[in-house]
Amino acid sequence: MPEKFDVIVVGAGPAGTSCAYTCAKSGLNVLLIERGEYPGSKNVMGGVLYRKQMEEIIPEFWKEAPLERPVIEQRFWMMDKESVVSFGYKGLEWGMEPYNNFTVLRAHFDQWFARKAVEAGALLINETVVLECLVENGKVIGVRTDRPDGDILADVVVLADGVNSLLSKQLGFHKEFRPDEVALTVMEVVNLPKDKINDRFNLEENQGCTIEIFGDSTKGNLGTAFLYTNKESLNIGVGTTLSSMIKAKLKPYDLLDYLKTHPMIKPYLEGGESAEYLAHLIPEGGYRSVPRVAGNGVLVVGDAAQLVNAIHREGSNMAMSSGKMAAEAVIEAKQANDFSESSLNRYKDALYGSFIMKDLEKYKDAAHVFEKYPQYLRDYVPMMNRAASKFFTVDGTPKRDKQKEIMRNMTSERGKFGMLQDIYRAWKAVK
């Protein structure tokens, strides 16, 4: 007779661990299954962890979690081949409690977080793949793992199996994702002494900086690049939708090397030593790609549910919140001893009523618009750079004449009407 738990959580990333932790804390009998050698060994993230949603699970986590640096400055670069238009915000208030966000190395962070779930009472089993959900009379009753005698039962199975959620696909919650619904991202961790990082990014002890880079960083394709500071390393990465990668016939590692050797970026990395190279998909389909998230005896959370806000680089925070909401639904379902879809739909209601689905709804057309109209990153970023160069170059031309010429150059490229259309379209997609 297979063993039975109150809840089985598949995947010990931020979503799964949040769920397991919250369930265990309320006294449920929780099994957390991880396919990697340890939690974090299969996970990849650019590196920004938001304080707010993590704190709702573990208050003052920053006092014990393995974090890299609190981010006190966020820069945004519109980059052309030999220039960049930048803006950003730096504020010392982000460097003190309660903080805004932190850079983290996920292999370290995820292990710590999973340990917290274990301390709360969850049972963690590593090195175990869930092959399928066990379904009986239209209800998920457990999982089949790749261990000998690997069937395990539970009242509820929570699928936190990431962007490649073969399990929710198996249940028919969604079809295979299209190449325009996922972003292929590659990154490197580059070791660099702390002093060099602080000098180059104008930082002091325990201060971090993030730079998001648009435009030539993806050779104008739909995507972004990033450069983040860890304690003694930098994370540099770049991603585009898989469909853009395919269309442009880009090799992702060539794009990464293009970025690393770009004249605007190279000086930051000088003397650094590559420590790790990582590739991962990000579910960026947004609102319309979110699958069914609740069924009889089953819930879907985190990346598996496509909960990523690509525009605001939020993902792990949504994963954590969704994991917590799923746990709360499971706890209530347990009290009512009702694990049907209608009971577990509490989770769906909570999710759709929260910032997660509201934000995804706000940007529901954005990815589609920017994919269909590639001029935003491809044409406008270079245009902005040329305009800035012209405006700030002192050459004796009166400023009003410069302004006129800049406008003339811009409208000659896209046409006045075309430009207005572009602006309106972009505004509509993100308003």
Next chain:
Amino acid sequence: MSTKNIEEKQYLLRFKCDTKSHLTVLDHDVCMTQCPDKLCTVFCPAEVYKWEGLRMQVGYEGCHECGSCRIGCPYQNIKWEYPKGGHGIVFRLA
């Protein structure tokens, strides 16, 4: 800093290889006759796929398990599973 080519990048990683591939090209004729661009050989971030004239060579040992090939193959010609528990890539940092 020196950029590293993809072979050198892959050397930075730790893999615990299974003896059996978790990636299967279902029909090599499809690659040969219908897919002139052999797209997986282009976008795979670990250069797992190499076209050898008649068949697709699958170097599953270096796979990052990202899933791009499953989603990106225009002919759904790649069967994609997770490696056996505890096997495959082992990220140590990010």
